[in-house]
Amino acid sequence: MAPDFEHPGERAAQDPVRLVAVRDEPLSLDEVFRAVGDDAAGGTALFVGTVRDHDGGADVAGLGYSSHPSAEAEIRRIAEKVVAEYPVRALAAVHRVGDLAVGDLAVVVAVSCPHRAEAFAACRRLIDDLKHEVPIWKHQKFSDGTEEWVGAC
Template sequence: MSQVPPLVAVSETPLSVDEVLRAVAHPRVGGVVTFLGVVRDHDGGKDVGALDYSAHPSALTALTELVEATLRREGVVTAAAVHRKGHLEIGDLAVVLAVGAEHRGQAFDACRALIDDLKAQVPIWKHQVFADGSDEWVGTP
């Protein structure tokens, strides 16, 4: 059986959970698991004021490869992943993932692997600006 083509994007515009959920809708799907990465107001004991994401030009290709690998997992029917770049405020969505699988366990396992692999392999870097004026880069090589 063929799998539904994935929605994959690295975007400067706000992310839509509804768009991602539409992308993983399919009659064979018995369970959809989503992950929403939200900009929080603290990290490492410091207050975060805002942050900026930078993406290497290869980020979209790397993200696409991870979604395609997710689609090869047993029971997975659909998958989608979108990540923001640019300036984000507290409460903004930084990443939205969804995996649709035949059974819930497969969907949970695949979504967990997708976010873990994204964080480890996709060249998107976070620049945090703290309330005290200090800053740090996260995820840079």
């Protein structure tokens, strides 16, 4: 049975999953931040994953992400699981596919909750589960001409 809160803002919102997408175009921090705006939220946590210039001691020249057709549905499933475990007021998660350069945004997730500790915990769960469970694969291209797939079975 759900706890009896003194104020409706302490509970999760009715439909807190506001934005879930897999896109082949540049991601927008502003779009994700606006999507999780909620007057009952006292804390908003945002995570931004970017393409870094190195991995495992090698210089990264760029990379490409590809996804299974179920990737967006899997992100939604994870988002709904996070909403069931935390008092989420609003949640957004967007992942990029296609070719990306160093510095490009690869993933942006955000969660707003009544309090900061809940927002941090929910955001961490969201990004960790997304990275472990969603069928999105990274093809890294290194400056020395070598390449590798990450996350592919």
